[in-house]
Amino acid sequence: MESEIIRTDRFSVRYCSLNTLIIGSGAASLNAAVSLHSMGVEDIMIVTAELGGGTSNNAGSDKQTYYKLSLAGGESDSVREMAQDLFDGKCMHGDISLCEAQGSVQAFIKLVGLGVPFPRDKYGSFAGYKTDNDPRARATSAGPYTSGMIVKALAGEVHKRNIKVLDNHQVVELLTSGDGSRIIGAIAIDTMKLDPFDSFVVFNTVNIILGTGGPGEMYEDSVYPLSQTGSPGMAYRAGAAGQNLTESQFGIASMKFRWNLSGSYQQVIPRYFSTDSSGKDEREFLNDHFEDYRDLTRAIFLKGYQWPFDPLRIADSGSSLIDLLIWQEKVQKGRMVFIDYRKNLTWEEKETFDRGELDPAARDYLESSASLQETPLERLLSINRPAYELYRDHGIDLASEPLEIGICAQHNNGGLKANIWWESDLKHLFPVGEVNGSHGVARPGGSALNSGQAGSFRAAEFISRRYNSKPPDRDEFMVSAGNGIKQVFDTALKWLGSPDNKSGNQILSEMRHRMSYAAGIIRDRQNINEASEEAASLFKSAGSRFGASSTRELAACFRISDLCLTHFIYLEAIRHYIEEGGRSRGSYIVTGGVKSPLKGPAGNYYETELCRYDRDVESSIQEARFVNGKVSFTSTAVREVPEQNLWFEKVWKEYLEDNYIGDRDNSTNY
Ligand SMILES: Cc1cc2nc3c(=O)[nH]c(=O)nc-3n(C[C@H](O)[C@H](O)[C@H](O)COP(=O)(O)OP(=O)(O)OC[C@H]3O[C@@H](n4cnc5c(N)ncnc54)[C@H](O)[C@@H]3O)c2cc1C
Numbered sequence: 008m009e010s011e012i013i014r015t016d017r018f019s020v021r022y023c024s025l026n027t028l029i030i031g032s033g034a035a036s037l038n039a040a041v042s043l044h045s046m047g048v049e050d051i052m053i054v055t056a057e058l059g060g061g062t063s064n065n066a067g068s069d070k071q072t073y074y075k076l077s078l079a080g081g082e083s084d085s086v087r088e089m090a091q092d093l094f095d096g097k098c099m100h101g102d103i104s105l106c107e108a109q110g111s112v113q114a115f116i117k118l119v120g121l122g123v124p125f126p127r128d129k130y131g132s133f134a135g136y137k138t139d140n141d142p143r144a145r146a147t148s149a150g151p152y153t154s155g156m157i158v159k160a161l162a163g164e165v166h167k168r169n170i171k172v173l174d175n176h177q178v179v180e181l182l183t184s185g186d187g188s189r190i191i192g193a194i195a196i197d198t199m200k201l202d203p204f205d206s207f208v209v210f211n212t213v214n215i216i217l218g219t220g221g222p223g224e225m226y227e228d229s230v231y232p233l234s235q236t237g238s239p240g241m242a243y244r245a246g247a248a249g250q251n252l253t254e255s256q257f258g259i260a261s262m263k264f265r266w267n268l269s270g271s272y273q274q275v276i277p278r279y280f281s282t283d284s285s286g287k288d289e290r291e292f293l294n295d296h297f298e299d300y301r302d303l304t305r306a307i308f309l310k311g312y313q314w315p316f317d318p319l320r321i322a323d324s325g326s327s328l329i330d331l332l333i334w335q336e337k338v339q340k341g342r343m344v345f346i347d348y349r350k351n352l353t354w355e356e357k358e359t360f361d362r363g364e365l366d367p368a369a370r371d372y373l374e375s376s377a378s379l380q381e382t383p384l385e386r387l388l389s390i391n392r393p394a395y396e397l398y399r400d401h402g403i404d405l406a407s408e409p410l411e412i413g414i415c416a417q418h419n420n421g422g423l424k425a426n427i428w429w430e431s432d433l434k435h436l437f438p439v440g441e442v443n444g445s446h447g448v449a450r451p452g453g454s455a456l457n458s459g460q461a462g463s464f465r466a467a468e469f470i471s472r473r474y475n476s477k478p479p480d481r482d483e484f485m486v487s488a489g490n491g492i493k494q495v496f497d498t499a500l501k502w503l504g505s506p507d508n509k510s511g512n513q514i515l516s517e518m519r520h521r522m523s524y525a526a527g528i529i530r531d532r533q534n535i536n537e538a539s540e541e542a543a544s545l546f547k548s549a550g551s552r553f554g555a556s557s558t559r560e561l562a563a564c565f566r567i568s569d570l571c572l573t574h575f576i577y578l579e580a581i582r583h584y585i586e587e588g589g590r591s592r593g594s595y596i597v598t599g600g601v602k603s604p605l606k607g608p609a610g611n612y613y614e615t616e617l618c619r620y621d622r623d624v625e626s627s628i629q630e631a632r633f634v635n636g637k638v639s640f641t642s643t644a645v646r647e648v649p650e651q652n653l654w655f656e657k658v659w660k661e662y663l664e665d666n667y668i669g670d671r672d673n674s675t676n677y
Contacts, residue, residue: 025051035463
């Protein structure tokens, strides 16, 4: 690794050259670093906006899930079956499904070895449970903070291996070769530097592993931790392709302290109510839409297992009807919505917890857990005390106050496109973790963490076998990167030259509001068209509305500008999907201009039609590219789960001869 200071007429720039720069310090990035190091690739560095920030280290639920191949008991399972189940979630390539299924055991056992406390019995069996979209019991959990524990275990390993970490560095640009075919470096801002003219760092790299997570700042109603901003825009600007950008997950979460209200939080059957914006006019709004007590309590109970909003679960008093009704209260009627553990819901004008009238599944579950106590709070304390304590630790006592909730963005199933070695269309750029859009429409709960671990390992394996070389010397690098670097400095000079332009936060809240309104669980054809046009025009004008007088403000301008492009691309993707005839699926319903209403007991909620995957736009993967200021789309047929020849001698020979990775120029890998 080489490092020096370069001076331009205005900037004093730190220059650094190395084999692989790993951006971000979430579970995926840290695993990439540890894996590379263990494979002998030591000329590496982690650069991160915030060590300890991001989703993995700060998000969770009552029982945060890790999805892997079943490893205990007598139930059969196989890599192929797991790959098929991932593939059956639709619009996920079969070869990627196979890699994620195959990589799951190795990744999981590595985490166990690093000390992540996944529960096991006295025989060492890792018991599993069923999660959403999981036909088996492949899920496991180390508790509410599973991903945080993974981060701590991997960060310990990074520290032990003396892997260099540059904290408080926000990467603002990815640099490409002259022909735009590959990544050659990056530019970051050291946000701790007082003088913005002193804050830039330029990296000359062979490879970049991008682990910057999901676009956490993009929605107003969001359960991503505040520290997770995400920054995929720079990859699109550099020319990388995205896929399945229409697919995100939304569900019920608390707003003051951002946390998923799944599992036990719903299984204890809490009370829901809404108020006007001043906290008056309290109403238990769900009651009007359910015909009887059993239907209502069953839907609430099922929200525990069926956390993400799902258009398939609205009809016949399905659990997603609850999300829909909350969304209507908040977004359409402008009311505040709360979940309350202090008392039971009101039915026929009196507070009721009628054990005899509960749905058998709910009653059996609560009975088996010895948790049929009188109030939701008592049931929660009985069934899952840590779930109560978690809120108490964040200054909220569920015994004395209700929680304000919303239908919040939680995960992006789509993201950057990559091949079976997690390399993007832009060669030498490896998106890992949530920024990689490997998932299809309906992923099993917990597969995000598995994908991050399996994928980052594969990226490291490929780099160690094919791209473990020195970066070019500085002069050669500057010939290719000079223009890209100049553009960033020119932009910085422009913003630093207009310190009074303080529209950044206003632009940010405008974008976030637009996304929650038009691109959340309800996607109306007309609204999307308007939102997309507004986003295009904001994207064109935003650059001249930013201004900065400090390093942090400058970094914020780059961050918000990145999001401006991202939200434009995402809205365009949704607009294109609907325009081409795409219907309700995943975690949203498409409304406007289509027939076949979804019916519920209280009538028709929305004019919509469910996706049947019998149209090209639904059955293929939508790919998006940002070229010359516009977003263009292609549709790619989904690749099946490949047939394998696993004859041992053949596999061994290919492995020994280093042929298993594929062609040396990588051109024939997807
Ligand atoms: C409430 C909630 C519950 C969830 N529950 C589950 C679950 O049960 N099971 C499951 O599988 N998944 C779950 N997920 C999803 C899963 O947690 C995430 O997909 C995963 O943790 C993302 O990990 P990551 O390493 O890709 O990114 P992150 O952990 O988000 O890390 C991103 C990193 O990139 C850094 N960064 C960002 N931009 C820049 C930049 N420009 N320059 C430098 N650094 C940058 C950040 O500081 C951070 O360190 C949940 C998510 C949420 C929000």
